[in-house]
Amino acid sequence: MTQPGTTFSMDDPAFVERVLKARARRLAAARREAAPVSQGLSVLCFQVAGEAYALPLDSLAEVLPLPPVTPVPGLPQSLLGVTNVRGEIRPVFNLHDMLTLPEPEAGQRCFAVFLRAPGRPVGLRVNEMRRIIRLDSEQLTFPHESGNGLPQRFIRGISPDTLILLDPQQILAQDVLQDRRADYRRSL
Template sequence: MSRQAATILDRLHALGEQPAGWSEAEFAEELLKVRARRLAAPRGLADRVAAGFDVLGARIANERYALSLDSLSEVMVLARWTPVPGQPQYLLGVTNLRGEIRPVLDLHSLLGLTPPAPEARTWVIFLKAGGAEVGVRVDALDRVVRLDPAGLTRPHEAGNGLPQRFISGIAPDALILLDTAQLLALDALKDTRVEDPDES
């Protein structure tokens, strides 16, 4: 696991919030297991791939999704955001992350799922790659788990109607791994108009 992934685990623990259905002790134990696996893992990319990789699970509508810990930079409650006029529906808006404006994707819209109630508490998971940092809204955080790449079913083999472009694979327990690179490649995120509307 990368240093960045280890940092996100520390931040998750510091939030003082455990995933739905977990006690604080169970959540703490799971984080300790992930850290232990990281310390025990052999060095080198080939060994890391063979040993699997850690993901953070999340609930979106009634589905279970996951994002690789290596692509995460921050997790926080989505307190507020500002819609950006003229953008696709899947762009929820922009929010402030440590004094900087960041776009937030609405995965409910992108994946064709039922949106949360307006008053519902939701979370934003920030993804980072190639200098871009983008938030994705989820309904709840779930557990940290290790996935075996060999055990994943490819989207075109699943035949479940999911938007295949955004899915890297599906685990045997129906956990759906999202493709971070494809999420960050969305056209709306390249649009220079995605900026703080209050500064216009």
Template sequence: MRCELITFGIADQLFGIDIMTIREIRAWSPVTRLPRVPEYVAGVVNLRGAVLPVIDLSIRLGWQATECTPRNPIIVTEFEGQSRGLIVHDVNDIVSLDAEDLQQPDAVQNDYITNFLEGVAPLGDDMVMVLDLTKLMANDELDLAA
């Protein structure tokens, strides 16, 4: 069985998300900050009249905040009836992988990022880390923002 992913970069690392969870990729627009939300919630934007919570994926994965510019796209995901925007550094390609190529990363002790991965797969000379939206959105407090 094959899976199709949108690949994108964060902090010079290659990530992927199942293409079936992507609603759209939109250009950067400034976010409105909200009080009392987790640090990784950048804020909200207006998505055709709907309030869209936006996550700084870099912070969510345990890295430094993204210094956003008009070059930063927002990937809009639709997952379990909830829409979320993900700030990424750049969007690369749509790729197709064999599901059996997806390997579980060896959990390095205290490696925060492996908690959010569905797996890792070779892609040319690189490795793509495939994010698991179930884990990424679990226990989030974004419902307060929507």
């Protein structure tokens, strides 16, 4: 050990040797066992009408404060409308309607969670953003079918702490997103 107040210099061969030996001991020491990496599914948590929901991170394109949405006449109520994101027109769905939940209050700040979809991302209106967590998919329970079956169609599972994991494939499989022009051309 050195005495307090002692100064060291890189010109001092004894000091350099002590530093190099300490470094060599540290590098030669056995590595500690690495902590196991948590297996599971990374999800983005958010709120819709006071309930906690999540979507897998690998299915998301981006999250933005909800831009102005233009309603599209003649389309289902589950489609809130379309919005312009950096010059690209994107559909935005009303999760409140799809999940049969009460609508947010007028003027309430909302967000758009955009799912990766063939062609262009598809938005979902949500109330609040929460956090990103890892879910153990083996601990998910699956909702039982109810009389109408509609909301359960979009649910992939429920965590022990009642976080509802939505199924992006089911959301993207809605008829309103299907391009019927190809079907029309084939029928001619």
